[in-house]
Amino acid sequence: MSDETPLLDELEKGPWPSYVTQIKRAAKKKKAAKDLLGIQELSYKDRITHWKHGGIVGVTGYGSGVIGRYCDQPEKFPDAAQFHTMRINHPAGWFYNTKSLREICDTWEQYGSGLTNFHGSTGDIILLGTTTDNLQPCFDALTEKGFDLGGSGSALRTISGCVGQARCEWANFDTLNLVYDLTMEFQDEIHRPRWPYKFKIKASGCPNDCVAAIARADFTIIGTWRDSLRIDQAAIRNYVDNGFEIKTLIVDKCPSGALEWDDKSKELKLNAEDCVRCMHCINKMPKAIRPGVDTGATILVGGKAPIIKGAYLSWVLVPFIKVEPPYEEIKGLLRKIWDFWDENGRTRERLAELIERVGLKNFLKEIGVPPMPQMVYKPRANPYVYF
Amino acid sequence: MSDETPLLDELEKGPWPSYVTQIKRAAKKKKAAKDLLGIQELSYKDRITHWKHGGIVGVTGYGSGVIGRYCDQPEKFPDAAQFHTMRINHPAGWFYNTKSLREICDTWEQYGSGLTNFHGSTGDIILLGTTTDNLQPCFDALTEKGFDLGGSGSALRTISGCVGQARCEWANFDTLNLVYDLTMEFQDEIHRPRWPYKFKIKASGCPNDCVAAIARADFTIIGTWRDSLRIDQAAIRNYVDNGFEIKTLIVDKCPSGALEWDDKSKELKLNAEDCVRCMHCINKMPKAIRPGVDTGATILVGGKAPIIKGAYLSWVLVPFIKVEPPYEEIKGLLRKIWDFWDENGRTRERLAELIERVGLKNFLKEIGVPPMPQMVYKPRANPYVYF
Amino acid sequence: MGRTDIGPPDYKDMLPPVIKKNYGKWKFHETIRPGVLRHVSESGDELYTVRAGSPRLLSIDFVRDICDVADKYCDGYLRFTSRYNIEFMTDKKANVDALIEELKRLGLPVGGTGNAISNIVHTQGWIHCHSAATDASGLVKAIMDELYDYFTSMKLPAYVRIAVACCINMCGAVHCSDLAIVGVHRKPPKVDHEKVLAQCEIPTIIQSCPTGAIRRHPDPNVKSVVVREDLCMYCANCFTVCPAMPLADPEGDGVAIYAGGKVSNARKPPMFSRMVVPYLPNNPPRWPEVVDIIKKIVEVYASNAKKYERMGEWIERIGWEKFFKLTGIPFTEQHIDDFTHAVETYRTTTQFKW
Amino acid sequence: MGRTDIGPPDYKDMLPPVIKKNYGKWKFHETIRPGVLRHVSESGDELYTVRAGSPRLLSIDFVRDICDVADKYCDGYLRFTSRYNIEFMTDKKANVDALIEELKRLGLPVGGTGNAISNIVHTQGWIHCHSAATDASGLVKAIMDELYDYFTSMKLPAYVRIAVACCINMCGAVHCSDLAIVGVHRKPPKVDHEKVLAQCEIPTIIQSCPTGAIRRHPDPNVKSVVVREDLCMYCANCFTVCPAMPLADPEGDGVAIYAGGKVSNARKPPMFSRMVVPYLPNNPPRWPEVVDIIKKIVEVYASNAKKYERMGEWIERIGWEKFFKLTGIPFTEQHIDDFTHAVETYRTTTQFKW
């Protein structure tokens, strides 16, 4: 292959850090990275991908965690002819000590292309590009260092959660601990695909949903509270005295009209019953307003991307649940859902599609959750009722 | 049959005028009405209808306008054993001179049960209950007096419109004239069913939609304007001086935030570009605010009740159209739609269901209407695009 | 044979002189008292309209009565509204009180204007329809007796439009009413095999079923169909195309109540009515369970909604979960949609009230 | 063979001491400048976070570089965000400026907090995926170069979250982003009959197609499938289950742009992104047409939206018809939904703007 990459070189210009620069840096040490650069340049020229469908590759005892990948020009790019990725389950919250990070780098220097993604969009560390032969030794080396593979295929995928109580004042439960606990509990489900399709779990500590769980998880856990949010009126006054337009920026934007600004008493009044815990007032006045103290989570199900029946946002399943170790209620619910899905789901049918097909009503019955108005925006308009 | 109607008698009590009293009044003169009373009492006792499916009955040359009806207890109620209704097309706007009304009464005294509905919910005068033999002579007598049958079956149904310019200051076009003109133009379509299913046209002079067209018509014509609504600031001040809370009752309720109340200049300011012509401010301040002067209508299609694929509200098809005699543009559009429906519709498939099945995009192409953002609340979210 | 295709009479022959003169020239109106409108023309002419409630099902002698009234006070003209009310129009203010007196004598309430409960749009019921799962006229009478005051006054936050349909064909605009009462079946069709053979086309029956519940009879010698009862949601479509498949059943039939629909484009776009009570039994002649719940909803609405807020706008603002809480109506699995676009009703947010 | 099912390392071993100590005790935070957060604990402890942009695709030597920085200023800890940014945390305010200097040296922008454009969530593209209809990393680089200023400042009305997916599988949260760029095919699969025979299961292929466009080959001797091209909407589902049906095509492929999605429950419930441009060609290395339109939308949004109004909230307020007017983007038939729940997007009101 030629060393020239005129098209990619263009992408080293400009202020944003360049991925091309990263590949070139890796290419100095690793031939696979160098071939990747060539393949990428060729794709830019041809305006087409040069990767083929992956075959089944992996490590012993697992069915998931590796995405097989082959170049369609193996003669031209022999060092990237096999270019599998390994998905490494991340520590909850994506916190690292540098020792662990360096160990990953060292292992990948030995067995892979020297290129990574921190992170894949499910949340795994993606080790980008290695050969079939290197998979097992690389895996063995990683487990030595305390790392394990994440999910892929028709399995439970790597669970992720927001930074939560580690650094956020709004977390209504301990997202990191829940993510870690569920991950450890369901190792088998992560590593050995056996369901109709993939299943994703994500946890956000509050309705801001900083891991976009509601859009991307079959099982979505979002922190919330049952009592009233807490207002520190002195701190509110402080905001207002500093010119903060509380009326237009907070009161008028409250989606449920639960707030009122009393200009005389300089008080922000809340009708707690009307608050739908959207977080807006809290978000914009973090020094004055905080979530309540009777905290827990709302469980929603069914979030996913468009394949096959279209994209879905998660739907409310359990309006409120306490989230405390050992999380038995959540685990039980998950198991019931998996049983139902496993038994009734068709191949490549995600949970939302199954529920749509059989009807939410039937799904609720099967998993033993009672119907509640919180589950719907509005009741049915049609009269086509099964009695 | 017994003369006693203890259950129905209960419905002669109470302040609201009683339909039972009306039947009893007719029963004094007509045996059919008396039997109807008996059948109704029996239904109240049995909690079930005592009418059977209608057979095909009608008048010569027509396929529609009569609903055949037979009692399931002909021995018990021989005078209502045949109890067909005739649907008589009403004068546009449901205005009558008493001479005409009395002529209908006289004719119905001669040929029918003496019971009527003013009106059926499509808008016909319903002559309730006659025999097969009486249909033709009754029809002949009615046409003598200038009345004709309305639609039924898989035909164009009786067209109706709001009171419009006859008595309403907000009518953006002449609903009565349009209804009458279309009705005369499409007599054949009304009287001779030949389509996949029924088709309804309704016209309201403004977005208040006093004939509920948007919910009930396959082809919905709703008056609107293209320029700015007209505000008489002096009259506005009058309202405000009389204690009318213009801020909460008008400005805050404007769906598009197009209004502003300037408390200093005592002026109601309009950002005309933002007004979505919802009528609210006009409705509540009729002495001060009026529609614009560049008037016409929005055409919407597809409104209907739940059978078979669920209920539909009409969808915007033509955001703005001038509505002036001889209404050629509207007639042309109707004919194109009927051609398309006739060719592509399945039996008992209303227009909305057909459009849903083939896609709005294809429908637009076929009838030659260009796509406009006004047709949708929002563009597609899914990526499943035919290019 | 008589004439055909003459169409209805020309509306122009039906208009009172003052309307003919001021046609298209009306400038503004006001409601001078419940049931009485005053329209003023650019020309300065005035028109007084007195609106009276009507049972819709009218004997011809009664129609003659109202003609007498119109002859006396209204130059021999009258009209009906899109909700079956009768409107008496006069350009003489002096006539108004006398007109109202006359209507009182006829037993007709004056009202139905503005923020009132106007007449109930309704259908045939046991009076005339083979399809009816309940009676319409009786329900209307029972409900309007109870809500009478709301017809003759204008004390509600906004219009409340009620509709009754005796089956889910929903003749009328039941699917978009503030309050809708709908007759429903709850038993699958009882197939009369001999009648099927004689009167129906099997492919048509099979096609008519939206849920695919109908199949050919398993015994090829029986030229009929069978219904998979677990798939039937009692829509009666099969009965419409085949009389041999009646669903009517005294124990199964009854009514459902829907709420929050609207048609006008004022403020919020039109909305569908939505289920609030899946089933109440047919309890003629006065359907007390139905009347109670309708009254309850109207009262909760009246005391909670803001001025000019229609039922559906109010519910949208407070949320359906709060509606169920305030009215005390239980939320059941039937409320959850499972028809074609059901998923669009599922709540995709953590925003809700307890 | 090594150990299995050990799971990831315990997060507790990955937390810096100040976080361990104040875990669950944070009281409030403020953004002291773009890219720098200050969290204050009930205990009085402070935590400074410096957020740096990252290309996500990292060489191990670069990872080692950032480890050096973390060792020097952050007690040897760091974290990544859900949008691939790198966060350096320290309890020492004094470290902040030095940290920023260090990151500048590494070529990393500091920002992405508050009302900014943060890093773009994206996917593999031509770097690794067989399914890609465009490249992700190149698009991200080209767009972020242009929007760089919005990353390092907080001058937008609200968060603007961008996502890129290289095909409509939409890895990431593309379907709910303020701005989404999605790789799309526009040519039906080219069936390689021999390969189908060798590698694919025909029933699986047929089943995979959401529109039923795939049938068995009419010639029973050819054990393969054919595609009814008029029914194909290029979703590539068939290609996912069968490598013998590639859709990729230099002329057919390109990107579509969607806008107005969000995920948070703040103010409005989460929303889907919606189509604003059905197709733009793949024009590597810098996709100028895409970059232009993205920039245009951001600018129109920035100058029209109210404070704290996300893109979708703004569009919902002004109406989509006004969005197309303001941005000058043409509205085409592709914008009109025709998938399963399409009718729910059709406008059922006369309310709209010209």
Ligand code: SRM
């Ligand atoms: C690597 C990654 C993209 C990235 O660069 O970040 C990725 C890559 C692929 N995804 Fe994904 N998905 C990745 C996160 C996602 C997400 C986001 C998430 O998990 O939060 C989604 C949307 C959420 C969801 O699951 O709905 C996602 C939705 C899909 C889909 C559509 C699924 C659906 O139900 O709509 C497919 C198609 C499929 O499964 O056949 C898919 C398929 C694929 C495949 C396996 C391609 C295929 O057809 O087999 C891709 C392999 C690419 C490669 O060569 O490495 N990927 N994929 C992400 C996983 C990294 C990680 O483990 O951290």
Ligand code: SRM
């Ligand atoms: C008489 C009337 C009810 C009334 O008391 O006012 C009526 C009565 C019947 N309607 Fe209706 N419909 C009547 C207005 C309506 C309306 C309202 C309207 O037209 O504005 C609707 C809703 C709007 C619509 O068309 O969608 C309506 C929607 C239906 C449907 C459901 C149609 C659908 O597409 O969902 C059916 C079922 C059918 O066609 O098989 C139906 C069927 C029927 C049948 C013919 C029963 C049947 O299954 O064959 C009823 C005959 C009753 C009888 O014995 O007299 N009727 N029907 C109304 C006609 C009077 C008139 O001509 O003025």
Ligand code: SRM
């Ligand atoms: C007479 C009638 C038209 C006809 O051709 O027959 C009519 C006449 C008027 N309507 Fe209407 N509407 C009539 C049925 C309707 C309907 C249809 C229905 O009820 O099925 C609607 C749609 C209802 C819905 O949305 O469900 C309707 C929605 C309105 C509105 C909008 C109300 C709202 O805020 O949603 C107005 C404006 C207002 O009153 O503020 C209005 C206003 C008016 C005005 C003030 C128009 C005018 O300037 O003359 C008329 C007197 C109103 C009054 O009753 O106080 N009219 N009006 C109908 C009387 C029916 C009845 O007897 O009660």
Ligand code: SRM
């Ligand atoms: C670090 C991170 C969580 C993590 O575990 O990695 C995070 C951290 C914080 N988020 Fe977030 N959010 C993070 C991704 C998200 C996401 C997900 C995404 O972008 O894909 C969302 C949903 C976005 C959406 O709706 O599409 C998200 C929606 C919010 C919101 C709601 C914003 C809104 O008005 O819609 C807030 C509240 C606010 O800032 O007003 C918030 C607030 C915060 C606060 C202030 C919470 C706190 O008290 O510490 C954190 C600093 C915010 C900042 O960046 O200014 N965070 N936040 C993520 C940083 C991503 C990045 O590098 O840019």
Ligand code: SF4
């Ligand atoms: S989701 Fe809530 S708790 Fe979690 S990081 Fe975001 S704002 Fe904090």
Ligand code: SF4
């Ligand atoms: S959290 Fe949201 S709903 Fe609750 S009071 Fe604050 S702004 Fe209103």
Ligand code: SF4
């Ligand atoms: S629809 Fe409009 S024009 Fe017609 S009567 Fe009602 S308010 Fe007047």
Ligand code: SF4
């Ligand atoms: S007509 Fe409606 S949208 Fe227009 S200004 Fe008046 S209230 Fe606002």
Ligand code: SF4
């Ligand atoms: S609603 Fe049903 S039962 Fe009532 S008249 Fe219409 S078709 Fe007949």
Ligand code: SF4
């Ligand atoms: S009632 Fe409706 S659902 Fe039941 S069998 Fe008949 S057509 Fe099918």
Ligand code: SF4
């Ligand atoms: S979005 Fe499509 S092309 Fe991109 S990584 Fe995911 S599956 Fe591959």
Ligand code: SF4
């Ligand atoms: S690309 Fe999609 S629509 Fe086209 S044939 Fe394949 S599966 Fe069917």
